[in-house]
Amino acid sequence: NSYFKIAVLPGDGIGPEVVGESIKVLDAVAEVFHCQFQFSYGLMGAEAIFKTGDPLPDETLKICKDSDAVLFGAIGDPVFDNNPEAKVRPEQGLLKLRKELGLYANIRPLKTYPSLIEKSPLKREIIEGTDIQIFRELVSGIYFGEKFTDPDGKYAYDVCRYSTEDITPIAHMAFKEAEKRKKKLTLIDKANVLDTSRLWRKTCQKIALQYPDVKLDYMFVDNAAMQLVLNPKQFDVILTENMFGDIISDEASVIGGSIGLLPSASVGEENALFEPIHGSYPQAKGKGIANPVASILSTAMMLDYLELPEAADKLRRAVEHAVENGYVTVDLNAEQHYSTGEVGSFIADYI
């Protein structure tokens, strides 16, 4: 297959700018690797609320469902964050999309770039050689359980619910990845307090029997939050539930000093969505200073997913070349830097 339908959701803040560079790069890939990408654009997030009142218009959902993969920018706007009364919020669009497309696994590879180690808040000897792959469950747990606020505003609750069916597919995915790597899988939970965490442990213990080569260990989430800073190299593949994954994966993203470079994939049985892990960064919007690399590396993950591994590798090499040779945005080098578009063009040209 060499013809792919890509849904493009630029989203909020710097989303449109960085996604624009991904498109530029995909155009280069199409030329060199003789394939074709057909892009269909959709609204999502704050932009979609301003224009249609709905953070995920039906039209957007339809475009995504019809696509082979979704390329997404970023979501969120301070207008909504500071108003706890807002009934409609940008994030609802993303959450609904994850659920509707069944994107149950959020995957984040974390590596250190030699040339960026000095930018990390952590010491070189702590982080050098860190190579972690995080699997975060994405369509269940407290994000999607029943929610309630009593009409008088006196109390509220959120239910965290998991079934063995919610846990099983992502657990298999994580075990399979661990088999390909150092054969070590760490389940992060709070099994000394939560029933849902104990269900995760039991389910994973059973599944582990099918992967005798992989060593499964457990870590409480509070301890994991410490260990990621104290000694990130002890981790290989991490598996965790939705809320803990949100916290732990963002914490882990800063250790390499390269948050502007980190991609993610959200994968289901039928579809997948690719997005940079940085947020919408509203302060930088429209200034041409946003780092497009995280979005471009998310595009590389998309090329892998579309079974174009050579194109994906080429793209990753192009990025490494850019980063190691100083073709970077201001976040990575305050003295000598290039604009969002210049970095994107450099990478596209290299391809």
Added chain:
Amino acid sequence: NSYFKIAVLPGDGIGPEVVGESIKVLDAVAEVFHCQFQFSYGLMGAEAIFKTGDPLPDETLKICKDSDAVLFGAIGDPVFDNNPEAKVRPEQGLLKLRKELGLYANIRPLKTYPSLIEKSPLKREIIEGTDIQIFRELVSGIYFGEKFTDPDGKYAYDVCRYSTEDITPIAHMAFKEAEKRKKKLTLIDKANVLDTSRLWRKTCQKIALQYPDVKLDYMFVDNAAMQLVLNPKQFDVILTENMFGDIISDEASVIGGSIGLLPSASVGEENALFEPIHGSYPQAKGKGIANPVASILSTAMMLDYLELPEAADKLRRAVEHAVENGYVTVDLNAEQHYSTGEVGSFIADYI
């Protein structure tokens, strides 16, 4: 008042050793400051399960309720952690005690020690001068909401519930502390997803009107997990719910390089419990290598609570003297170090 009834719960692992040093130090305080401490010992945690089958025997609860303050060591044992089927767990004892005594606020002061900055995994310029006070809600939220595992083991849930009454007292406590400090309070939540977080925001917004000098700001927990590593100095007083507080405060505890030194207080209307924030560290049990300073500094927080501020200050100065002059355990200096008991005696003698 110069006569105090102290409930002592040594607990598991290194708990008994470090609490023993606190008692030694309190004996010195009693002599110098002309007061009297009557110690009543109680079982709690794994020790209590092994001896009585109950992680919090009624006898222990009674001792605590009759006391002016509770001194606690540590809880937890690997025997239970690795068995998701265990019906009775050490942690249940601690959780029940918090609830029964109404200890709604867990308070953790975090400071860097000049002589220990090099031990931090973070760079000096990132952490130097960090001074944070964390207020974690301790008797509600997902820890104490309804829990359920279906008998067939197919699904489970945990309910996170908050009422305005759960939030109000700890919010006032945190605002009052912020007034005394840099007048900056950061509420950490996930208000873009959770109803309970939005209730926290609304409740705190209202309470803020009574503290016009304090600037209240909000941060999503995933972002907070990043910011604590990127730039901990931006925080002054932090307020957060139970589960997020568990994760965030443990993460924050490693930034100073001095986790063996960090104390905590868990405070309610009628009673208070003081414990080191490090855990039971079972590998070190009985070896005389555990660092007693966190327990001793928790004792200083207890002296403040008992309105013996001079004794508390003296104790803190004694600890600083010990740390800055190298009277430390092996965790702080691998070359030249002293045993748990030697460090405790040095501090007691200084008083």
